[in-house]
Amino acid sequence: MTYCCGILVRDGIVMIGDTRTNAGLDNISTFRKLHLFEEPGKRVMALASAGNLSVSQTVVSLLSEGIENLETGERERLTDAPTMFQAAQRVGRAVRMVHDSDSKFMENADISFDVSFLLGGQVEGRRLRLFMIYAAGNFIECTTDSPYLQIGEHKYGKPILDRAVNYETDIYDALKIGLISMDSTMRSNLAVGLPIDMAVIRRDALNIELNYRIMPGEPYFTDLRERWSAALRAAHIAIPRPPYATRPVESLPNDGIDTVLPRTGAHANAANAQLTAGQPPAKVLQQQNPKR
Amino acid sequence: MTYCCGILVRDGIVMIGDTRTNAGLDNISTFRKLHLFEEPGKRVMALASAGNLSVSQTVVSLLSEGIENLETGERERLTDAPTMFQAAQRVGRAVRMVHDSDSKFMENADISFDVSFLLGGQVEGRRLRLFMIYAAGNFIECTTDSPYLQIGEHKYGKPILDRAVNYETDIYDALKIGLISMDSTMRSNLAVGLPIDMAVIRRDALNIELNYRIMPGEPYFTDLRERWSAALRAAHIAIPRPPYATRPVESLPNDGIDTVLPRTGAHANAANAQLTAGQPPAKVLQQQNPKR
Incomplete structure (x- = not known):
């Protein structure tokens, strides 16, 4: 698994990626997933990958060696793309080439063709842009409304973003x-x-402002984790307990609660009460609506 | 989609379930997914469901009408199970019956047989127990080490638990x-x-202590959401910014960074530099290790 995210703000782009790969839980390794390309003053790109490692590595190699453009006969590399849009297209084309060559064999081995990329950066005289490229080679661009994109295990880290x-x-x-x-x-x-791994690319600077790897035990990240844990603990402790009081259920009005029981159409609790038919009837539970 | 969680603590069990169902984003409905069964002093059960609504409804109906036990000829309902373990087995058997009758037809329509349940409760003279039943009818029990179980969209809500x-x-x-x-x-x-919907079942009380539905605009939950948001905001603002400074990359030692480029075995950044071969060489980026 992998988690990478790219954040696009007015000042620039942040890219963060972990380095863990696993072929089963009993086979864990470290591979860099965040690749940085810089030609200061000319172009800067950060490419983060998730999914099957053989696919993402082959895509990066193809982008490095260059893919032949069938119309022009030229070999097109990622880093000589004249715009970020065309760079994203090249990533998509490389993904499709690997799909064409490998996906059938992978499917025969019950391995799904699963890969995705984040590509952020800027070419001289052009806009700073951030893209997410899918396994089908199509892609989307990050905009100011939702100024981040994620690949890999995205759900746990999405709420804070x-x-x-x-x-x-x-x-x-x-x-x-x-x-x-x-x-x-x-x-x-x-x-x-x-x-x-992380990188910071400041808008219009056309270089990598920060290229840093956090190792286990690194003081700032250790402190961040502890502070965040302590703050979350304090946050939930500071919220009052629910005021929903215990009340005799018989005294409450019968609210219409949708039921999943398809054939009765009856009130959920009445329907539930059927489950004890033939026994002393179960107390019919009502919804409680205590005032705060 | 659905999110339900059951929490098992020393004092008892909490069960919480949402009510949204959707057949595509353009077809959203409200269905109760948390079913409560109570025979005060004798038994109390809460059953929460996730997955395909037709499957979960049919399972609940089968558990309500009773499933014939082929060995004894008796019709066994959920609520007359002599123990919670046997109640969980009955849920599993009902899931398997629906699988036998419906899954082929669902697969023909490209619909996966997807269902899961949480079952919590207590039978007189027995332990309070909480189970999660899978689509194959097998199940696990919640223990004190990880005192909660989730079904449905579990990832976003797992970190706080x-x-x-x-x-x-x-x-x-x-x-x-x-x-x-x-x-x-x-x-x-x-x-x-x-x-x-939520329920609280206190250990050894053999009744539903709280059966409550939060409607939109309910004051306590609205307040909880606002407090939690404000606390998270305060929490991340209180953490200092990363101290990773911008540094001239040339002055740093060449750290060994794993590379995903398969054929070179070289340093990642050296490998990345190849991507600009045939052009003015890209600056080789090094890992920065500023001290705090």
Whole structure:
């Protein structure tokens, strides 16, 4: 498994990726999934991958060696793409080439063709852009409304991004929130793990401003994890307990509750009461509506 | 989609379930997924369902009408099971009956046979128990080490349960944490939604202590959501920004970074640099290790 996220804010792009790969839980390795390409002043790109490692590696190799353009006869590499849009198209074409060559054999072995990429960066004179490329080679672009994209195990780390990031967020705050998102993912999915690679690409700077790997025990990330845990604990403790009181159910009005029992159409609790037919009748439970 | 969770603490069991069903995003309905059965002083059960609604409804109907035991000839209903273990077995048998009768036809229509249940409760003279029953009819039991079980869209709501609940948690704190877990799920997955049904079953009380439905706008839950949001916001703001400084990359030592490029075996950044072969060489990026 993998977790990578890319965050696009006014100041630039943050890319974060873990490094854990697994072929079963008994075969865990470390592979870099975040690839950085920089020609200062000319172009800067960050490519993060998730999915089957053989597929993502082959895609990266194809993008490195270049793919022949059948119309022009030229070999097109990722990094000589004239725009980020065309760079994303090249990633998609490489994915489709690997699909054409490998997917049947993988399916025969019951392995699904599963890969996805985040591609962020900027070419001189062009906009900073962030894309997500799917296993079919099609892709979407990140916009200011939802200023992040995720690949791999995205669910555990999504709530904090939804709540905390917007397009105006400071770029190092975005990095921090991305690390909290990574922490949430690592806590719940063992297949996502340290080291964590990250990159910061500032808009119009046309270089990699930060290229850093967090190793186990790294002080800032350790402190972030502890602070976040303590804050969550304090947060739920500070919320009052539910005020829903125990009440004699008979005294309450019969609210219409939808039932899943298809043939009765009756009130759910009446329907439930049928389950004890032939026995002393079960007490019919009503919905309680205590006032706060 | 659905999200239901059951939490087992020393004081008892909390069960929470949403009510949203959808057949595509353009066809959303409300169905009760949390079914309560009570014969005070004798037995109490809560059954929550996730998955294909036709399957879960049919299972509940079979458990209501009773399934013939081929050995004894008796019709066995969920609520006359002599123990919770046997009640869980009955749910499993009902799931298998529906699988036998419906799964082929569903597969022909490209619909997967997808269902799961949480069953919690207690029979007089027996232990309070909480089970999760799978689509194959097999099941697991909740224990004190990980004192909760989830069905449906479980990932968004899992981090808070992992962090905040243990077996000694007060039962109404467990209910509160379950509601935070539900809130996290609803924020990230539109297919989980209000109203929310909940039940509290106190150990050895043999009744439903609380049976409550949260409707949209309900004051306590609205307040809980706002407090949780504000606390998360405060929590991430209180964490310092990453100290990883921008540094001239040339001055740093060449750290060994694993590469996904299969044929070179070389340093990732050296390999990345190949991508610009034939052009002015890209600057080789090194890992930065600033001290805090």
